[in-house]
Amino acid sequence: MCTGGSEPVVTRRSAGKVAGMNRHLRLHDQLLSTARALGADQGDVVSRPQLYDAGVPRWLVAREVRARRWRLLGDQAVCLHNGPVADVGHWWAAVLQGGPRAQLDGASSLVAGGLSRFTVDRVRVSVPRGARVRRTAQYDIRQTRRWQATDTTPSGIPRTRNEVAAVRGALWARIEREATYLLTVCVQQGLVSPSALGQEILRVRRDRRRGLLHAVVNDLLDGARSLGEIDVARDLERRGLPRPERQVLRRDRRGRYYLDLYWPRYRLVLEIDGIHHSWAENVVGDALRQNALALQGDTVLRLPLLGYRLEPEEFFAQLRTALEAAGWSARAA
Known part of the structure; x- marks a missing residue:
C-alpha cells in the first residue's frame, strides 16, 4: 500500500516538471521572437541595450552566443544568427558600436543611401568631439569636429545627408582621383545635385582639398x-x-x-x-x-x-x- 500510494505523488511531480519546462520553452521562444522583431529592420543586428530594454535577459544573450547561434560584432552589437552578415547588418553594427550619437558618414553613408559602383574598405562612422569612442578593428569610428545633429537623415539608419556625406567622403578620400570620382558619381547617379554640393562646400573652412572640391563642383555645374x-x-x-x-x-x-x-x-x-x-x-x-x-x-x-x-x-x-x-x-x- 505504501508503494501504491506513492505513485500519484510521483506523477504529479513529473507533470509539474513538464509544465514548468513547457513554460520555460514558451518564454524562450517569446524572447527569441522579440529579439528577431528588433532586428528585422536592422539586418538581424541589435544592440545589447535594445535587447535588455525589450526584456531579453543577459543570460539568454550569453547562452545564445555561447551556443554559437548568435555572434558578437564588437562589444555592443549582436548578430541574431551565425551566418554571413549583410551590408545593412554591418552598417547597424558600426552605428551601434559608435554610441547614441553615431552616424554613418562619408562614402559609407552614400553606399547605405544607394550609391552603386563604389566600395568602401571599412564602414566609417562619425561621433562628435568629446564622445566616447569604442574602437574596433572591424569598423572605423572617429570623432570629428564637423559632426552636427542637423546633418543626420530624418529616418532609417542614422547617417549623414547625401550632400554632407559626399563632401566629407571627398575630403577623407585616400587620393585626389578618388575624391573627384566620388563627387562625380554622386551627381551622375542622382544622389545629390551640384548646387547642393556647392552649398555644402562653403561650410569647409580649412582643408588641403578645399580648392580641388571647388574646381570639381564648378565642372559639375558646367559654370567654369x-x-x-x-x-x-x-x-x-x-x-x-x-x-x-x-x-x-x-x-x-x-x-x-x-x-x-x-x-x-x-x-x-x-x-x-x-x-x-x-x-x-x-x-x-x-x-x-x-x-x-x-x-x-x-x-x-x-x-x-x-x-x-x-x-x-x-x-x-x-x-x-x-x-x-x-x-x-x-x-x-
Whole structure:
C-alpha cells in the first residue's frame, strides 16, 4: 500500500516538471521572437541595450552566443544568427558600436543611401568631439569636429545627408582621383545635385582639398567651362604643344555652334565636355556635331573634365599623337 500510494505523488511531480519546462520553452521562444522583431529592420543586428530594454535577459544573450547561434560584432552589437552578415547588418553594427550619437558618414553613408559602383574598405562612422569612442578593428569610428545633429537623415539608419556625406567622403578620400570620382558619381547617379554640393562646400573652412572640391563642383555645374578651357590651354603651353584657337564658330544644317579648341592648320578639334554631355538629351546633338566635323575632314578628340582631373597625361598623349599625325613636329616648333 505504501508503494501504491506513492505513485500519484510521483506523477504529479513529473507533470509539474513538464509544465514548468513547457513554460520555460514558451518564454524562450517569446524572447527569441522579440529579439528577431528588433532586428528585422536592422539586418538581424541589435544592440545589447535594445535587447535588455525589450526584456531579453543577459543570460539568454550569453547562452545564445555561447551556443554559437548568435555572434558578437564588437562589444555592443549582436548578430541574431551565425551566418554571413549583410551590408545593412554591418552598417547597424558600426552605428551601434559608435554610441547614441553615431552616424554613418562619408562614402559609407552614400553606399547605405544607394550609391552603386563604389566600395568602401571599412564602414566609417562619425561621433562628435568629446564622445566616447569604442574602437574596433572591424569598423572605423572617429570623432570629428564637423559632426552636427542637423546633418543626420530624418529616418532609417542614422547617417549623414547625401550632400554632407559626399563632401566629407571627398575630403577623407585616400587620393585626389578618388575624391573627384566620388563627387562625380554622386551627381551622375542622382544622389545629390551640384548646387547642393556647392552649398555644402562653403561650410569647409580649412582643408588641403578645399580648392580641388571647388574646381570639381564648378565642372559639375558646367559654370567654369571657360575656366576649364583656360586650364587646358595653360597645360598645352606647358607641354610645348601648339596654341589653339578658342570658341571657333562653325555652322551645319542644324545651325551654328562653337568649337572649344581648334587647330585649323592641323584640322584638329578638341571638345571639352562637362558632365552635362553625358546626359541623354545632349548625347544625340553631340554625336551629330562630331559626325558633321568628321565629314568636313576634321579630327575630333574629346576631353571630359572628369578625365582632365583623373587622367590628364593619357588625354594629352592622345592629343600629341593626333597633332603629330597631322604634321606637327615638336622640333619644328
